[in-house]
Amino acid sequence: DIQMTQSPSSLSASVGDRVTITCRASQSISSYLSWYQQKPGKAPKLLIYPASSLQSGVPSRFSGSGSGTDFTLTISSLQPEDFATYYCQQSSRTPPLTFGGGTKVEIK
Amino acid sequence: EVQLLESGGDLAQPGGSLRLSCVASGFTFSSYAMTWVRQAPGKGLEWVSSIHGGVGGTYYADSVKGRFTISRDDAKNTLYLQMDNLRVEDTAIYYCAKDSVTNNGIFDGFDVWGQGTMVTVSS
Numbered sequence: 001d002i003q004m005t006q007s008p009s010s011l012s013a014s015v016g017d018r019v020t021i022t023c024r025a026s027q028s029i030s031s032y033l034s035w036y037q038q039k040p041g042k043a044p045k046l047l048i049y050p051a052s053s054l055q056s057g058v059p060s061r062f063s064g065s066g067s068g069t070d071f072t073l074t075i076s077s078l079q080p081e082d083f084a085t086y087y088c089q090q091s092s093r094t095p096p097l098t099f100g101g102g103t104k105v106e107i108k
Numbered sequence: 109e110v111q112l113l114e115s116g117g118d119l120a121q122p123g124g125s126l127r128l129s130c131v132a133s134g135f136t137f138s139s140y141a142m143t144w145v146r147q148a149p150g151k152g153l154e155w156v157s158s159i160h161g162g163v164g165g166t167y168y169a170d171s172v173k174g175r176f177t178i179s180r181d182d183a184k185n186t187l188y189l190q191m192d193n194l195r196v197e198d199t200a201i202y203y204c205a206k207d208s209v210t211n212n213g214i215f216d217g218f219d220v221w222g223q224g225t226m227v228t229v230s231s
Contacts, residue, residue: 032214032216034216034217034218036153036218038153043203043221043222043223043224044145044153044203044218044221045221046208046217046218046219048217049208049216049217049219050216050217055208055217055219085152087152087153089153089155089217091214091215091216091217092214092215093213093214093215094167095155095158095167095168095169095215096155096167096169096170097143097155097158097215098155099145099152099153099154099155100152101152102152102153
């Protein structure tokens with residue numbers, strides 16, 4: 001099974017900062033990688049799929065890059081509403097559809 | 109409006125059973141793969157099970173294989189998760205989620221999620 005490793009597990013940042021979260025797959029997944037944002041008490045929200053395609057309605061300060069095994073989610077200028085937990089997930093023709101462990105973005 | 113509404117979560121005893129339902133609206137349900145994802149209290153997201161659209165193949169996490177059964181009734185726009193032989197570690201919020209791309213043989217990103225239903229397994 002493919003394992004997804006996210007880093008860091010948490011970070012503190014200020015409004016306006018540039019934030020980068022990485023996700024590494026244990027084997028190549030091409031561009032079959034999703035990024036989600038989850039706020040407390042809410043369901044996850046799809047931000048990016050596949051690896052670099054922004055979903056409709058998602059602010060352009062979010063971007064994704066990478067292919068194969070190494071992926072990055074970048075928030076170019078952190079806004080107050082961006083404080084949340086972010087997850088990567090590998091998509092596949094054959095599950096398991098593994099999630100990364102999550103990255104909690106907190107206010108500095 | 110595209111919407112998913114889960115129900116069926118409850119308190120169950122270890123070894124017991126529950127059936128979760130997820131009613132879909134606002135899209136052609138039969139054209140999309142569907143998935144169950146769970147989140148234990150204070151923990152991350154865990155993929156549980158997926159089913160392709162139409163006469164769909166089914167897939168399970170090792171942690172639930174042989175105990176949980178995913179199914180769908182396209183006539184009723186409803187996704188199910190039959191949960192048998194429940195364990196304490198199955199305690200979680202269970203979300204149903206819709207694939208973002210119509211039946212293409214791949215489980216893509218999940219673009220619509222329900223609000224979740226809480227399953228608590230305890231004696």
